[in-house]
Amino acid sequence: MTSFQFHWKVLSLLISVSYCLGNNDMQVELNDDVLGLVMFKSDIHDPFSYLASWNENDVNPCSWKFIQCNPQNGRVFKVSLDGLGLSGKIGRGLEKLQNLKVLSLSYNNFSSSISSALTLPSTLQRLNLCHNGFYGPIPSSFVNMSSIRFLDLSENSFSGPIPYNFFDGCFFLHYISLARNMFEGSIPSTLSRCAILNSLNVSDNRFDGYVEFTAIWSFKRLRKLDLSNNSLSGYLTNGVSGIYNLKEILLQGNQFSGQLPSDIGLCRHLNRLDFSDNQFSGELPESLGRVSSLSYFKASNNLLTGELPQSIGNMTSLEYLDLSNNQFTGSIPHSLGGLISLTYLSISNNKLVGNIPLSMVSCTKLSVIRLDGNRFNGSIPEGLFGLGLEEIDFSNNDLTGSIPAGSNRLLETLTDLDLSKNHLQGTIPAEISLLSKLRYLNLSWNDLHSQVPPEFGLLRNLTVLDLRNSALYGVIPDGICDSGNLAILELDGNSLKGSIPNEIGNCSSLYLLSLSHNNLSDAIPRSMSKLNKLKILRLEFNELSGEIPMEFGLLQNLLAANISYNRLTGRLPTGSIFPNLDKTSLEGNLGLCSPLLKGPCKMNVQKPLVLNPNAFNNQAGSDRHRSESSMSSTIHRHMFLSVSAIIAISASFVIILGVVAICILNVSVRKRLSFVDNALESMFSSSSRSSSPPSGKFILFDSHSSIDRISNLESLLNKASEVGEGVFGTVYKIPLGSHGRMVAMKKLITSNIIQYPEDFDREVRILGKARHPNLIALKGYYWTPQLQILVTEYAPNGSLQSKLHERLPSTPPLSWPNRFKILLGTAKGLAHLHHSYRPPIIHYNIKPSNILLDENYNPKISDFGLAQLLTKLEKHVMSNRFKTALGYVAPELACQSIRVNEKCDVYGFGVMILELVTGKRPIEYGEDNVLILNEHVRILLEQGSVLECVDSTMNEYPNDEVLPVLKLAMVCISQIPSSRPSMTEVVQILQLIQTPVTHRMEMF
Known part of the structure; x- marks a missing residue:
């Protein structure tokens, strides 16, 4: 008998006693509400005693705080516990509230999964669980969709796909928000059954798949559509004009493509449009000018072309306009001056030409104007410097003339001024020193022929x-x-x-x-x-x-x-x-x-x-101004040995001896572990060997049932394909679940790592909570006494090792932007492990085979934390790590008297930088020589010819990024751990190397 069943048996007995003492039916029903709420309270923690008035001895709960009853029948119809700091779980006591219509638990600290056995009352019309820590999937029977009208599950950690039948019977649903969770998979097509829906928000999740907008445009009462920040695709078809009450369309941060709907301007009530960060193409619809109520329009980071339409000036209510990072041509239409309500304007990084129109002076409410990265010429209209602007960015154009003197109004408001990379002339106006709020000033790459005003020291901000x-x-x-x-x-x-x-x-x-x-x-x-x-x-x-x-x-x-x-x-x-x-x-x-x-x-x-x-x-x-590389061609021709070369040869000799010694030591280890390999092999052999393979505990952190029994693991692994093998085990690619979602399974190298399943569960769950965009997500595990498997997300582009050293001739090499992205992402992931946990999570084994790549070449670190999980294999794992990671291992790891810390990972990261830039392995063996990569790069740096070692398969790369990156690597591989930077500092340096000076201020 479960704890829930026991409690309800006791409660039923109390009700029967009450009935025998002469209570009528109404009192029995009221006791159901009392006892149901008391049971609900027993499953939660109330740190501030807000629920102290909930007394099980009361005849009814209608006098309790946060409870409302129907005056006609005396039954509870509303439970509202918003923002009380409550934690725990939603217990099944609520099932007894058979007249409940409103349940609101928002802005609390609930942090549990929703039990698949829980079914809220069928009378429930409004459910609000937003801003909590609920996790796991949503059970399909959680709420009765035929009665629900308002459903808000936003700002939690729900995960997994939405059940296909979740929206069955949603005939009365008018508001649903699943925003800012970790849902994945496609949006169920059954959503189209919610005919009277007026607000749909599934933003900031991991949804993917094709969106059929024809079905969405059928929601005639729709007012708000928010699909932003997912991985959705599809084409915006015409037909949007049929939604007469539509006010917001937010599609940013997806993979939508095609042209914008030509009839979108017929939605006269539109107030907010955001199409940014997609792949939309074509021209802006001319009909946009008809939307006089539009106040926010953002279409940046797309592939839009053509000229800006003159009708854009008719949107007199427009306050925010961002069309940056597209391919617009032509000039700014003079009608833009008609946007009298405009406060923010950005059309940067397009192909616009001509003068900045004088009509823009009429936009008197402007506070931010960004026209950078175009081909504007002529002078800056002085009237613009008479507005109350806060940010001005006209950089990367062909502007001429002098810098206008600012008005008294500008002196009180301007915080950022960037006029760099133009052809401006004349002196720096003295008025700039009076800009009391100025934080960022960039006048570089001009022809000012001026002195540095001594008054700049007066700029306090x-x-x-x-x-x-x-x-x-x-x-x-x-x-x-x-x-x-x-x-x-x-x-x-x-x-x-x-x-x-x-x-x-x-x-x-x-x-x-x-x-x-x-x-x-x-x-x-x-x-x-x-x-x-x-x-x-x-x-x-x-x-x-x-x-x-x-x-x-x-x-x-x-x-x-x-x-x-x-x-x-x-x-x-x-x-x-x-x-x-x-x-x-x-x-x-x-x-x-x-x-x-x-x-x-x-x-x-x-x-x-x-x-x-x-x-x-x-x-x-x-x-003193000669080229830094003038001697490089002659130095390599000399046959004499430098001191650095002697050191390199000596180091290679020591390393070779170490390899031999480790290999000898490992022979006995392999013999002792051979029975483990044989046992594992038998697990995956044909069914004729064993008619009943051992069952085990299979847990997925985002599974609705958490624990499943697998009676035939072989049937699962038959679908697998081996994708790699490392120090800790073999990795397989496996489709999982009815949706065929691809995951990776790492079969750990030995059994009996941790003897007790609860200990193994605890350690794996700790690693599962380490979530970061640059870490491989741990999704679950399989455990038997003989076999342990870790389930992680699958990275479709394989490992960095395969891209660098196992590339087919037909496969293009990694470009420099992708290499830099991999470096920066890996640094961010390591910084998260080092600085977001106490004690820090140290990887100990940073190398390209442990850096996996997603479909966009974003790096994801794998195998982090496994050193702690596999403590019983320390000698075996450590010896294999030294053998398979020669060149990556920090020198202090070989010395037991030194306390190792996160600087070991910094060393490995530094070696990985060298490998990414040069395309060479840390140690390469030739016919009669050994190349030690870090010494090779160090010598070339000393000789001023380090660019000779850059991977020749890269066609183009910026010297001003490659050179400082190589220097950063040499700092990271310092022999003295305390001389290496932290990973947070490494991230800052990489961002400084990559980030244009115009945006460096954001780092402070």
Whole structure:
């Protein structure tokens, strides 16, 4: 007898006693409500005692808080417990409330699955469970769809597909929201039976499949349609005009394609349209101009073409317009000035030409205007700088003339100004220094021929100042950092002279300081050692002299520095990153003392050992602006061995000895484990060997029943195909369930990993909660004493290993954008494991075979946390890991006296960077030599010819991204763990390398 049945047997006995004492039928029914609610209360936790008035001794519950009764029959018809901090589960006590019409549990902390045995009363009309932590699938019998009118399950963790028959009988349903869950699969076609539906919201899930919009347009009472942020596809057909009350269509973040409906302008009540982040093509419908009530229209990130229609100016209620990142041509229509309510305008990154129309000055309510990434010419209309704008972005155009002086109104509102990459001339207006709210200022890549206004230091909120390559002259103002909030200062590529002001030490918030390619002279001020937040320092190609202050070794957050081609002398600081700087960051300073440099050292110290005196050209008297790679072609032709080469050969010899030793040790281990392999093999042999294979516990975290018994595992694995094998086991691809959803199953390498199923369940569920877009989702497991299998999501593009080293000649190589995406995504996934859990989850085995790729080449890390799960196989797994992951393993893992931490993963990630950029394995064996990749790249960096090692299969790649990525790799594989950055810092650096300076402010 279950606990629920026992309690109800007791409750029924109480009711019978009450009846025998003379209570009438009405009292018995009232007791059903009391006892049902008491049972419901017993399954939840009430931390603030809001339900203290719920007393089982009461005759009826109508006086209880949060309960409403029907005055005609005295039965409970409404239970409203919103925002009370309740937790627990929805128990079956509610089934006794046979007159219940409204149940609202929103904004609480419920965190359980919905039992498949639970069936809410058939009288229920309104159910609200939003903003909780419910998880798992929705049982098809959970609610009676023939009576429900309002259903809100949004903001939970529900998962799995929607049952096909879920919408059977939904004749009265007018509102449904499944938003912001983890539902997947297609939207059931039975939804079309909800004929009077007026609001449908399934946004922010994982739905896929084809949407038949002809069926959706049949909902004549529909007011809101939200399918956003899924993976849905389909074509928008005409017929939308038949929905007379339609107010919102939100389709962003899907894979819809084709043209926009030409009759959409006939929906006169439309207020909000969002078609962004899809694959729509063709021109904007001319009929859009008829929608006078439209206030929000976004169609960015599509393939729309043609000219902007003149009728767009008729949408006088429009407040938000975003058509960016399309392929629009022609000029901005003058009718745009008719949008008198417009506050936000973005048509950036199109192919628009011509002048910025003067009529736009009539858009007096504008606060944000973004026209960047087009081909606009002519001058900036001065009237625009008289509006109360907050953001102006006219960058990447062909604008000429001078920068307009701002009005008093603009001085009080402007926060972001980007006029970079144009042909603007003249001086920087003094009025800019009066922009009291300015946070971001970018005037780079213009022809300003101006001095840096000393008043910039008065901009108290300024965070980013970018004046690169703008023909500036004069000196750097002493008070440029008086505000103390500047995070990025970039003055590269100008004609600035004089010394770096000592007051630069007051820039306490600086993250990036870049003063390269100027005429700065004198010594580097010692005050710069106070810049504790500084991560990137660029001073190359100046005339700086003297010694680098030893205090620079205290800059512990510094991750990159370049001081090349100056007149610096003396020793490098002993701390921070300076001992690990490569040659390209130091060369061109004839007086610096470093074993990486040739030439006279201006201190009485022993000269560095060089076995080949001809390996470097004499640098004396050379021009400081010569190319960094001028010596690369001659260096490789010399046959003498450098010190680095000797170290590389020695290291390879040690590694080979280690491989041999490990292989010998593993022979006995393989013998002891051979019986395990035989036992596993028998599990999957033909049924003739055993007529009744052992049954096991098969759990899917998103399954409606949680636990199933599998009596014939062989029938499941017969559908499988092996896709890989690793240290922890063999991986199979298997279609699962009636929908044939593809999953991956990892058959763990040995039995008896954890003896008790509850322990195994606990550990696997901990790993199952580690969810991130760049982690493979753990969906469940299969357990018997002899066999354990982990069920994970399936990555259709296989592993990074297969894309790099097992590619067929007919398969195109990975492009640089995809390689960078893989690096950044992997870094984000590792950062999540390291910094979102206490203790941190350490992978220990980062390498390309454990980086899986989805259909869009987004990386997903697999096998994380398995080191903790397989503690009983530590010796076996560790020895196999060293054998199969040569080159990836951090050196400290070989030393038992060192406490390993997440810096082991940073090392493996650094090696993976080298492998992705070069296309080579960490260790490659030739006929008469061994190539150790990290040493090979290090030598090329020292010689200034590192781009020679870039994978030759890549046709195009940006040098300004590849070079810093390689330098980041060398920092990650530092032999000293404390010298490696954290994965959070790695993510920041990669974003800084990739992100255009115009958007860097978003990082702060």
